[in-house]
């Protein structure tokens with residue numbers, strides 16, 4: 001990693017090193033560990049850098065903070081993003097657990113997905129969150145009618161529909177996202193920095209759901 005690298009590349013590598021160190025540290029105490037990652041476009045260089053980290057990947061479990069309810073062949077699939085950018089080389093030995101099922105809708109699939117992720121190595125070693133320009137994180141969207149449920153339930157996953165997104169989604173609930181030893185936020189650009197600044201200056205979580213994660217330690221990784 002050199003100063004000549006673009007800031008976002010350098011940031012991604014620093015985040016990958018921090019997450020790799022978290023996993024390595026927990027693996028000294030536990031047979032297997034869990035990493036929860038977000039989808040979208042920001043994580044791509046981070047996932048590629050993480051895949052290069054020297055880890056006993058066969059002891060690492062990976063799942064998603066949320067997912068669009070589409071098939072893995074769909075360009076919008078977060079599971080596809082994970083398989084293409086993280087589960088490569090040595091990291092292909094990781095045990096990846098996706099958040100979709102064969103059910104037609106997330107409402108029909110939510111019980112199966114909850115059962116499937118219940119056996120993972122919770123509490124997660126790390127949750128890596130992203131954030132949208134509306135202050136959403138995972139699929140906790142301010143304009144979603146399921147937001148109150150997602151913020152209050154002790155169920156692990158919630159089916160989510162929101163006018164601002166083209167596809168139905170499934171999301172880990174805030175309660176389940178909090179079940180981790182470490183939380184990281186990976187954002188880039190001035191607009192998201194300004195949204196984060198607004199979130200830090202207020203407390204209405206329904207308006208900016210990222211606020212649900214600002215009251216506990218959070219490693220904020222931001223580059224211009």
Ligand SMILES: O=C(O)[C@H](O)[C@@H](O)[C@H](O)[C@H](O)COP(=O)(O)O
Pocket residue numbers: 038039040041042043065066067068078129130131132136137138139
């Ligand atoms: O499925 C998703 O889209 C993510 O989990 C979502 O919460 C993402 O982190 C933000 O929407 C930011 O997305 P970008 O990185 O594409 O801006």
